[in-house]
Amino acid sequence: MAMEELEELKNSWTYQDELIKELLDNESPFFLASLDSNSTNCPSSTDNSLVTKSINISTVSSGPNMDDIESGLPVTSYGIQSHDVSHARSFGLERGLNLMMSKQETHETKYTLRIKTCGNAMADDGYKWRKYGQKSIKNSPYPRSYYKCTNPRCGAKKQVERSSDEPDTFVITYEGLHLHFAYPFLTLDPTQFLEQPNKKPKLTNSKAQNEEFENASEIDESPKYVNPSPVVVFEQELGFGVMGSQGLLEDMVPLMVRNPSMKPTSSYSSSCSYSSPPTSPSFSWSNN
DNA sequence: CGGCTTTGACCCGCGC
C-alpha cells in the first residue's frame, strides 16, 4: 500500500472515530434529539421507527412499479410493505451488504435511476435538495438539473433530467449517500449483528468507503429516530458501505412519486418539471 | 427579509 493510502487510511479512521464518539455522546448536539425517548414523536424502539418508515414508504410504493426503475446500479430498489418490516430490514441489509461489497470492488459512488412518471405525480424524494445548476444537454430538448443536499454535512448530490427518448421518464443520477435514511433499518439490539454467523471482517479503508462515511455522517434530516449504538455496532460489523447503501436504497424508494394529491410546493413543480421542494413533508418524521 | 431558484459565466477535463 502506498504511503498516501496509508495516510488516507489513518486520516479517515481518525475522522471515523470522532464521528463514532459523537454518535455515542448523548450530549452531542447532533444526536441529542434522537435520544429523547420520552418524546411522543420519538419511539423508543427502532422497530417503531421502522414501522413508521415503512408505512411512509408504502405510501409511495403505490406509485411507479419497481419495474420502472430500469437501472439502479449496483442495486436497484425494493418494495417494502408495512406488514413485513423485519423482512424488509433483513432484505435491505442483505442488499446493502451486496451493494457494499460491490462498491468496494468498483469504488463507484454514482447510481442512476430511470423513473417513469405517473400522470401528474411528482418525482420527489421528499428530502431537502438545493438546486445549484442547470445545463442544456446536447441533442436533448430537456435540460439537466443539479441538486445538492442542503445539509452541510452531507455531500449527496443528484442530477435530474428527462429522457430524450421517453419524455415521461426521468433519469436521476445520485452521487453520494445519506446516512439518515438508513437509521430506521438499524436494529436496537447489537447482538443481532454480533451473532451473525457470516460475520464480515472489519473493512479496511478505501477512498470510496471514506466518502461513504462522510456521507453517512449526515444525520440532521431524521434525528428523532437515530439510535447511535447500533450504528456503531453496525459499522464495526459490516463497514460503512451498508450504511450508505441503505441510505441509497431509502433514497431511491421514496423518490419515485409522492402522493399525487400532495400539492406542489414550488412553481417549478407546477410546471410539470421535476423538482425537489424546498421542504420535505413526505415522511412522518420531519427534517427540522 | 431570508431562503430558494434561475441563469450566465467560469473552470476543467477530454478528444481531436
Place this chain on the structure above:
DNA sequence: GCGCGGGTCAAAGCCG
C-alpha cells in the same frame, strides 16, 4: 493548442 461539453459558482431575481 483549441474547442466542446459537463459541472460548479455566484449574483440577481423571485416568492412566501
